[in-house]
Amino acid sequence: MASRSWRPIPFLLLISGVLMLIASCRPDQDELEVSEGMYPLTIPPGFPDMPIPAGNELTYERVALGRKLFFDPILSADSTVSCGSCHRPHLAFADDRVVSTGVADRPGFRNAPSLANIGYHPYFLREGGVPTLEQQVAVPVQEYHEFDTSFPEIIERLLTRPDYIEASQQAYGRDPDVFVVTRALGAFQRTLISGSSPWDRFYYQGDLLAVSQKAIQGWQVFCEKGCTHCHSGFDFTDYSFQNIGLYLDYPDPGRWRLTGLDADIGRFKVPSLRNVDITAPYMHDGSLTSLDEVLDHFASGGQAHPNRSPQVVPITWMPGEREAIKAFLRSLTDDAFLTNPDFIDGNGL
Ligand code: HEC
Ligand code: HEC
Structure with missing residues (x-):
C-alpha cells in the first residue's frame, strides 16, 4: 500500500x-x-x-x-x-x-x-x-x-x-x-x-506505402491484445487513470495523492504512445528501460495488485507478434515533429 x-x-x-x-x-x-x-x-x-x-x-x-x-x-x-x-x-x-x-x-x-x-x-x-x-x-x-x-x-x-x-x-x-x-x-x-508520423500518413492520410506490412500486422496485434482498451483514439490514450500492476506495493501511489482513495493507489494517467520509441525510459518512474521490457511487463499480466485493471491479463505472443507490435510502435515516431524548427529555441536545446 x-x-x-x-x-x-x-x-x-x-x-x-x-x-x-x-x-x-x-x-x-x-x-x-x-x-x-x-x-x-x-x-x-x-x-x-x-x-x-x-x-x-x-x-x-x-x-x-x-x-x-x-x-x-x-x-x-x-x-x-x-x-x-x-x-x-x-x-x-x-x-x-x-x-x-x-x-x-x-x-x-x-x-x-x-x-x-x-x-x-x-x-x-x-x-x-x-x-x-x-x-x-x-x-x-x-x-x-x-x-x-x-x-x-x-x-x-x-x-x-x-x-x-x-x-x-x-x-x-x-x-x-x-x-x-x-x-x-x-x-x-x-x-x-x-500528427505526421508514418502511421498517420498510412492510417489517416491514405499513403498505403508509408509503413511496413509488419507495422500493420503490429496494429492488429495491438488491438487484439487489448492495448486499445486504454491506448485508444488519435493520441493513443483515453486519458483515464489505470493501475497496470507495475508493483505490489507502489512507492509512488499515483492518483491516491490527489484523492486519498485506496482504489486510486497505483493508478496513473494513460500515456500517449506517440514517439514512444524515443521516449525511453518508460512508466511514471522511468523503471522500464526498453520497449521489450514494457512488452515483457504486459505479457506477464503484471503484479496482482488489488487495483490492477481487469484489462491487464497475461499475453502469449505468437511467433512474430512482438516484433510486429514494436514495428507498429516505431511507426509512431514523427521526425517532422522532432526536428520542427518552430519548436526549438535559438540556442539549439
Ligand atoms: C526538472 C525537470 C522538469 C522541469 C524543469 C520542467 N518539467 Fe515539466 N515535468 C517534469 C516531470 C518529471 C513531470 C511529471 C510530473 C508528474 O506527473 O507529477 C512533468 C510534467 C509536465 C506537464 C504535464 C504532462 C502531463 O502529461 O500531464 C507539463 C504540461 C509540463 N511538465 C510542462 C512544463 C513546463 C511548461 C515547464 C517550465 C515552466 C516544465 N514542465 C519544467 C519535469 C520537468
Ligand atoms: C488498463 C489500461 C492499459 C492497457 C490495457 C495497456 N496499457 Fe500501456 N500503459 C497504461 C498506463 C496507465 C501506463 C503508464 C503507467 C505508469 O506510468 O506507471 C502505460 C504505459 C505504457 C507504455 C510506456 C509509455 C511511456 O511513455 O512510459 C507503453 C509502451 C505501453 N503502455 C504499451 C502498451 C501495450 C503494447 C499494451 C498492450 C499489450 C498496453 N500498453 C496495454 C495503461 C494500459
Missing part, C-alpha cells in the same frame, strides 16, 4: 494557493485585442479541434514569448534549468533520464513525460490534479526538485529585461506578470502537435 512518507493533502496545498492566484488573474480589458498575427494551428487529419481557452487565443507573439520562456533558465532559482532541460524537443519534449534533475542537480521522483499533443489533455500530471496548462506552470516553478523559485521572483527578473517587456506588451498588451508568463507558456505548448 502507499508508503507512509506520502500524504495526499500537502501536494494540493502546495499548489492550490498559486492556482487560485492564477485563476483570479484576468485580462485588464474585458476582451483582449487579438493581434493580426493569429498563429495558424495546423490540425492533422484524424485529430479533433484543440480546445483553446478564451482570452489566450494563439497569436505569433504569444507563441514566440512562450517559446522564449520555455527555453530560458531565467525561470529557475539559480538560472541553470529551463523547461526545455527536462522536456527536450528532439526527445519529443520528454527526457532520456530515469527521473529529471532540477536546480542543483536535485533528482525529482518522476520521469518527465512527452509534451507532444499536450494541448489535448483534459488534465495534467500523472495523477491528473491540475486542470489547465496555464495552471500547470506553477508546478515546476515552485517544485523544490525543478525550478525552486516563485512567481514574484521570476516577474522581478523579467521586469529588468527590456526584451521581455517588449515581447510581453506585444503578446498581451501588458508588462510581464503571472498572467503573461502562464498564458504564454500555455500558448507555446498548444502548438506542440505531433
Whole structure:
C-alpha cells in the first residue's frame, strides 16, 4: 500500500494557493485585442479541434514569448534549468533520464513525460490534479526538485529585461506578470502537435506505402491484445487513470495523492504512445528501460495488485507478434515533429 512518507493533502496545498492566484488573474480589458498575427494551428487529419481557452487565443507573439520562456533558465532559482532541460524537443519534449534533475542537480521522483499533443489533455500530471496548462506552470516553478523559485521572483527578473517587456506588451498588451508568463507558456505548448508520423500518413492520410506490412500486422496485434482498451483514439490514450500492476506495493501511489482513495493507489494517467520509441525510459518512474521490457511487463499480466485493471491479463505472443507490435510502435515516431524548427529555441536545446 502507499508508503507512509506520502500524504495526499500537502501536494494540493502546495499548489492550490498559486492556482487560485492564477485563476483570479484576468485580462485588464474585458476582451483582449487579438493581434493580426493569429498563429495558424495546423490540425492533422484524424485529430479533433484543440480546445483553446478564451482570452489566450494563439497569436505569433504569444507563441514566440512562450517559446522564449520555455527555453530560458531565467525561470529557475539559480538560472541553470529551463523547461526545455527536462522536456527536450528532439526527445519529443520528454527526457532520456530515469527521473529529471532540477536546480542543483536535485533528482525529482518522476520521469518527465512527452509534451507532444499536450494541448489535448483534459488534465495534467500523472495523477491528473491540475486542470489547465496555464495552471500547470506553477508546478515546476515552485517544485523544490525543478525550478525552486516563485512567481514574484521570476516577474522581478523579467521586469529588468527590456526584451521581455517588449515581447510581453506585444503578446498581451501588458508588462510581464503571472498572467503573461502562464498564458504564454500555455500558448507555446498548444502548438506542440505531433500528427505526421508514418502511421498517420498510412492510417489517416491514405499513403498505403508509408509503413511496413509488419507495422500493420503490429496494429492488429495491438488491438487484439487489448492495448486499445486504454491506448485508444488519435493520441493513443483515453486519458483515464489505470493501475497496470507495475508493483505490489507502489512507492509512488499515483492518483491516491490527489484523492486519498485506496482504489486510486497505483493508478496513473494513460500515456500517449506517440514517439514512444524515443521516449525511453518508460512508466511514471522511468523503471522500464526498453520497449521489450514494457512488452515483457504486459505479457506477464503484471503484479496482482488489488487495483490492477481487469484489462491487464497475461499475453502469449505468437511467433512474430512482438516484433510486429514494436514495428507498429516505431511507426509512431514523427521526425517532422522532432526536428520542427518552430519548436526549438535559438540556442539549439
Ligand atoms: C526538472 C525537470 C522538469 C522541469 C524543469 C520542467 N518539467 Fe515539466 N515535468 C517534469 C516531470 C518529471 C513531470 C511529471 C510530473 C508528474 O506527473 O507529477 C512533468 C510534467 C509536465 C506537464 C504535464 C504532462 C502531463 O502529461 O500531464 C507539463 C504540461 C509540463 N511538465 C510542462 C512544463 C513546463 C511548461 C515547464 C517550465 C515552466 C516544465 N514542465 C519544467 C519535469 C520537468
Ligand atoms: C488498463 C489500461 C492499459 C492497457 C490495457 C495497456 N496499457 Fe500501456 N500503459 C497504461 C498506463 C496507465 C501506463 C503508464 C503507467 C505508469 O506510468 O506507471 C502505460 C504505459 C505504457 C507504455 C510506456 C509509455 C511511456 O511513455 O512510459 C507503453 C509502451 C505501453 N503502455 C504499451 C502498451 C501495450 C503494447 C499494451 C498492450 C499489450 C498496453 N500498453 C496495454 C495503461 C494500459
